[in-house]
Amino acid sequence: MTIETHLKKMRWRDRLSAEEEQAIRWSVGEVVTEPTDKVVVRAGEELKQSMILLDGWMARVKDLPNGQRQITELHVSGDYTDLHAFALKRLDHDVVTLTRCRIALVPHERLREITERLPHLTRVYWAATNIDASIQREWTMSLGRRSATERMAHLFCELDVRLGIVGLVDNGRYDFPLTQAELSECLGLTPVHVNRTLQDLRSKKVIEVGDRQVRILDLKALRSIAQFDDDYLYLEKRDR
């Protein structure tokens, strides 16, 4: 995968001019590879660049003093994992790899230049961070109001859509490299209960999870369990 994956995702929601696409390509500096389970960005540190994930899975993680962890968002190919760091300068959470990852680094200096010269692209990227926030809002709702089964079904629906956008879903099947422990950190559950909830979904014959991949057997039923509505993913073109 290349930076084209990121462009593909951006084009899903906005019409980008040739100049803007060129600016995006120009903004990318070094491409690096990071191993599994590496804390790529640590909460609080001063940041001079942001990252576009080309290949692999990453996550935003918040730590509690007592050692508990909450994953607040998952990132897949084509995602800007910490574009918000450009405006914030430091983050309130870690950014970690969940698999081996290829990452394109974007110096903030270049993003700054985009905000100086390309107001429309700036608004588009602004919207991108807002959509991240929207996803987080949906997770908040899941944690507050959905049962374990619903919450899990919802996550798999979300990933189905987000991976679909960048062509990573094949016939209801997609790679899913998280361990049950990591999944439990997304869903606010214990690993044991994640295991039981997976069995519940499996027994309902809507989804199979295992072997580092997800297989959706009955998307309609899965969405119905999750009360899933993709509005919050803003999959539409708008003038910005």
Next chain:
Amino acid sequence: MTIETHLKKMRWRDRLSAEEEQAIRWSVGEVVTEPTDKVVVRAGEELKQSMILLDGWMARVKDLPNGQRQITELHVSGDYTDLHAFALKRLDHDVVTLTRCRIALVPHERLREITERLPHLTRVYWAATNIDASIQREWTMSLGRRSATERMAHLFCELDVRLGIVGLVDNGRYDFPLTQAELSECLGLTPVHVNRTLQDLRSKKVIEVGDRQVRILDLKALRSIAQFDDDYLYLEKRDR
């Protein structure tokens, strides 16, 4: 309260030039008053303006098809309640009043002009929406990993800081107009359990809640219960 409250909050995190402050003042159009419990913005509708809350309390609410509700963020005087609507054009949640509110309306046309002419102010506002997202992330963490008592303590710590910024805390005391039912929608609990959790905090002699106000008796203990750390509120000046 006037638009000055909003400026006060902005100045907490950024040095604004005279031109930028003027642009903010210029951006404000009509000021309107809305009654309690009004849905001011409904999820999905096309938006042409955003709102700065001058007086009162508002909230972002997400509805589930089955009628359950989750409040994903509370807004107080000086907050932009839906600045993200500028880039997104529609929202994935409602924005509602919790009290009688005075609201300044800001046409998106003027925000657009700011993004065309004032890149620094644009980055500052971009950061503002990112801080909203950070608050939401912290709520996600609360819902995922903190117990009812911790979660509630955390919320009251957060409000203590956020209201303090705009001068609405007097000696550990601040107005708090939410009903226990509304509080339960913030915390992902039932109203009954909110009642019991309040009694728990009260019996620990750290806080008293009632009569539409909060009185913090022992801030240190409250913060310790909540494992509160205000990093996520970004209360520092940075060059953007």
Next chain:
DNA sequence: CGCGGTGTTGAGACCTGTCAAGACGTGTGG
């Protein structure tokens, strides 16, 4: 061959939810 990480299962505890009833305060209308 043994080890660590991951997944699975069982029993019991605990936190939070559900349901129901009553107390209290406030505003309204007779």
Next chain:
DNA sequence: CCACACGTCTTGACAGGTCTCAACACCGCG
């Protein structure tokens, strides 16, 4: 001024979802 309705807060008994702790199976890998 009283009667009443309504929203809010409070309490109790019980149910249920999720957690805790512990043990074991499985597997890839050194």
